[in-house]
Amino acid sequence: MPVFLSTSAPDFEAKFRALLSAKREDSPDVDDTVARIIADVRCRGDRAVVELTERFDRLTLDPAGMAFTAEEIAAQCAKVPDAERQALETAAERIRAYHVRQLPDDQQWTDPEGATLGWRWTAVSAAGLYVPGGLASYPSSVLMNAIPAKVAGVDRLAITVPTPDGVVNPLVLLAARIAGVDEVYRIGGAQAIAALAYGTETIAPVDKITGPGNAFVAAAKRRVFGKVGIDMIAGPSEILVIADRDNDPDWIALDLMSQAEHDESAQSLLITDDAEFGRAVAEAVEKRLETLERRAIAGASWRDFGAVITVADLDEAAELSDRIAPEHLELCVADPEALSGKIRHAGAIFLGQWTPEAIGDYVGGPNHVLPTARSARFSSGLSVLDFMKRTTLSKMSPDALRACGPAAEVLAKSESLEAHGLSVTARLRKLNG
Amino acid sequence: MPVFLSTSAPDFEAKFRALLSAKREDSPDVDDTVARIIADVRCRGDRAVVELTERFDRLTLDPAGMAFTAEEIAAQCAKVPDAERQALETAAERIRAYHVRQLPDDQQWTDPEGATLGWRWTAVSAAGLYVPGGLASYPSSVLMNAIPAKVAGVDRLAITVPTPDGVVNPLVLLAARIAGVDEVYRIGGAQAIAALAYGTETIAPVDKITGPGNAFVAAAKRRVFGKVGIDMIAGPSEILVIADRDNDPDWIALDLMSQAEHDESAQSLLITDDAEFGRAVAEAVEKRLETLERRAIAGASWRDFGAVITVADLDEAAELSDRIAPEHLELCVADPEALSGKIRHAGAIFLGQWTPEAIGDYVGGPNHVLPTARSARFSSGLSVLDFMKRTTLSKMSPDALRACGPAAEVLAKSESLEAHGLSVTARLRKLNG
Known part of the structure; x- marks a missing residue:
């Protein structure tokens, strides 16, 4: 069971602070290993990448085989059933339509003193997108990273996706093709980040690297930051649902579980103004945990980091939400727009009972790469602007x-x-x- | 003397690459020291800050005296002569007028499927601005960091500025007051960054930290990144001037020296389509170096990292410029707008002979905090957006x-x-x- 808190309890503040500061992730310290890998790739290029891929992914490549050929990609894409192809195309279309609106305007004006001032936005020339292999190899993340880059006008977009033991996810290649990715390399880990940042004989260096990855990838991104741009270093996923009693407890339970099933370190929080409803949701969660495929993961996340918080009213909910600064915020209340207006810090807000967070993961349109670990206080989800930069002009x-x-x-x-x-x-x- | 290169020489490409990859900064490895300082401030709060200030700045503070009082600020500001006060006010007004135009629009629309989508921008709640003490304590940098934050709508803006041996720069305090800064603390170094990021008994934590600093400050910013947002880690300043023969060589020489005088690691480059003009500029530089106050610094920078590059035509100049991706780019040519249109990667462009880069440092309006070390390929100068974040909305x-x-x-x-x-x-x- 998760923690049950109530703002009316005398020890609430202490318990809420403990919840906020709970360390959910124990990142292994891989920094020295990563530093050696990066130095090796800078020094020996392709040869280092090939050797590291052999060691970590049990896959023998020669440099000419690092990139998927157009024929290989076509063959993989052909394996994807129609339903999945159509779903990816629907998602891509909606994501593109949303992100096109983010394209910024240039400005120029002449001020009263006679100075002509302004700015101009241009796209990054080349970007690299890291896609994890194995369990967390999500085609939706390919769309969410690649489409903003292409909308921004990035000329050359390269993907690296490890294929441990040679196992390829055809959906990842199809998502890449739909999004207009130019190059796909079957490499991963810190060696892929190093190859993208510094280049090898086969892989030309890029200017910006985005995409999620494990501790090695995260440490490598931190290390190459400055040489290239990087996106945020993402932590475990989180959701906060604010719900009143007029909701189906099972729907809310499923929304909470849809974050919890990502990762044992994920966090699912419910704030409600009705303690009884909170208990009903917790019961619905237990029931779902009996059958969910990923019940081991979701159950551990819910037990260790889940919480049900009862508040006196929705204003109090908004205040707590801003202290949490959630990555995903679902507002299942009678007037979600009014409550949304009281919120300042959140990565993405989902309004009303017909907008489960999972819609935003796939087909809503907004990006699903969002600030975690309270960083919505100072940062935003991935957008077209992450692949552009502004030059100021004065005359x-x-x-x-x-x-x-x-x-x-x-x-x-x-x-x-x-x-x-x-x-x-x-x-x-x-x-x- | 600087290097002289010509694109017509057979070894040009090799020499140009060497210029691009020249390591201009030897940052001492202070990471372990900084890690200890941050841990100490997190653990012992004010007491650690006070002890570290005593050790590094030879200044005895008690926690209550860390912040300047309103009376202390007023007394310092009163020392500033009228001419300087007016100049700061002129600069602040122009910087504010430029940055107000950067305020982004919220958007909301309903798509054909009936989904209501959009986004909303909000300001960071609290920001901290690091201001170096001593020689590099620039009031103009206070304006350039603080004004965008206040235009963005940051509620609470705190400055830390070390006062080694108790020496205070009244202009820094006046710039802070003009910019609307809320709190000023007389602390510096990694301990100031730690105090801003984690808070102490006296200093409330902030959400975002910006501003330049030495190797300790830079390492501390890297370490607290994630806990708070940071701006870029700035390297030594750079300028590229593209000039044709119809310029006064002395003006161009002064523009090159205005970067070189910042720092021995600064880099000043000239590209011209007239080799003779290039030599005339180099001669004018030598002449100025006889008398400039900071000739030791400027001369070392020009000798070690300066270059005069002769090109066949301005198209070639634009191509080289994009490979350099300069922080500052001055276009002193007959049609600077046309040349500007061919440039993709630059932090700030200054058009025409009446726009020396120094104007942009103070009173042009655009920000002078700009991407260095070729990072204009993927990042932008400081702006109002750095103090805001975007929440996506879906219903x-x-x-x-x-x-x-x-x-x-x-x-x-x-x-x-x-x-x-x-x-x-x-x-x-x-x-x-």
Whole structure:
């Protein structure tokens, strides 16, 4: 059973703080190993990647075979049944339609002093997307990472996906093809991140790397950050459901379990203004845990990190939610829009009882790569902007320089940066003749 | 003298690559020290901060004295001469006017299936700004970091600025006041970053930390990343000037020196389509280096990392520029707009001969915190967006769930996430009666 808390209990604050600070993930310290792998790939290129793939994935490649050929991809895609193909296409279409709206506008204007100012957005030239192999090899994540990159205008999008023992997931290749991915390499781990960041004889380096991965991948991404851009380092998934009594407890139980089944470290929280409803949901969870395929994982997550919190009213729910800053927030209440308006920190909000979080994982449209571990306080889900960058533009007219130059001269002097000041002074002298 | 390169020389490509990959910064490995400092501040709070400040800044504080009082700030601000105050106010006004235009729009729409989708931007609640002490204590950087935060709507903005031996820079406090900073603490180093990230008895934790600093500060920011958001880790400053022969060599020389004088590791590059003009600029630099106050620093930077590159035409200049991906790019050519249109990777572009880069450091309006070390390939200068985050919104109507739900069920099944599928199935069953 999960923890049951109530804001009316005298020890609530202490228990809630404990819940917030619970360490859900014990990342092994793989940093030294990862540093060695990266150094090896930088030094020996393809040869290092081939050897590491042999060691970790029990797969013998030669450099020419690292990339899937177009024929190999076509053969794998042909294995996918129609229903799955159509579902992937529906998802891709909806994700694309949502993300196209994120394309930012350039701006330019001339201010009263005569300075023409603005900015311009451009796409990253080349991006790499890491896709985990094995159990967590999700075609939906390929769509969620690759489509924003392609919408942004990334010219070259490469995927690395390990195929341990040679096992390939055809859905991942189909998702890549639907999303317009340009290159797919059957490599993984820190060696894949190193190859994407620094390049090898076969793999050209990219400018930005995104996508989820295990502790080795996360440590490698941290290490190459700066050489290339990276997305966030994702932690275990989380959901907070705020629900009133007018909900089917079983639906809410399933929503909670749909995060819990991801990972024993996942966290599913329910906040309700009706203690009895909270108990009914907990009972519904127990019942579902009798039969769910992933009941071992979901049960451990719910037992160790789950919680049912009873509040006096929905304002209190909103306050607690902002302290949790959840990755996913489901609002199953009579007026979800009103409650949503009171929320400041959340990765994604799902409004009303017809919007289970799982819709957002696949076909809602918004991205499912979202900030975890309270980082919604300061960061956002993946978007088109993650694959673009902004260049600021300024052009001073002679009048604008006359108007603004003297202030720059004063500030340069106050910061003891003489050449800064002189570069303005020389021009003002000419202007003032 | 700097390196002279020409794209017409047979060894150009090798030399240009060497220039691109030159390691300009030898960061000392302070990671272990920083890890200990952070652990100490997390464990002992104010006491650790006070002891570390005594050790590193030779300054005895008690916790109550860590923050400047309003009276202390007012007394410091009163010391600033009128010319400097007015210059700071002019700069602040122009920076604010530019950044207000960066405020993003929320969006919401209903798609043909009946799903209401969108997103909403909100400000980070609390931000911390690190300001270096001593030589690199720049009031302009206070404005450039603090104004975007306040424009974004950050409720609480705290500054930490070390005051070694008790020496205070009144201009920094005045810039903070003009920018609307809420709290100023006289602490620095890794201990200041730790205090901002984790909080102490006296300092409430923040959600985002920005601002430049030395190797200790940079290592501390890397370590607290994830617990809080951080801005980029800035490297030494750089400028690339693309200039044709119709420029005053002395102006261009001063523009190159205005980066070189920052730091011996700074890099100043000139690309020109006229070899003779390139030599004239190099001569003008030598002449200026005879008298510049910071000639030791500027001269070392120019000698070790400067370069004059002659190209056949401006198209070639644009290509090289994109490979350099400069932090600052000055286009001193007849048609700077046309050349700008050919550039993809640059932090900030300054168009035409009346826009020396120093204008952008102070009063242009755009931010002067910009991506260094070729990171303009994948990142942008500091902006209002760095202090905001986006929450995605989805609401499915019953019709939308009927239309999109089945695809989600198929994909959940293909990813072996049964509860995901069931959370949709349960609702569809009800809808389909």
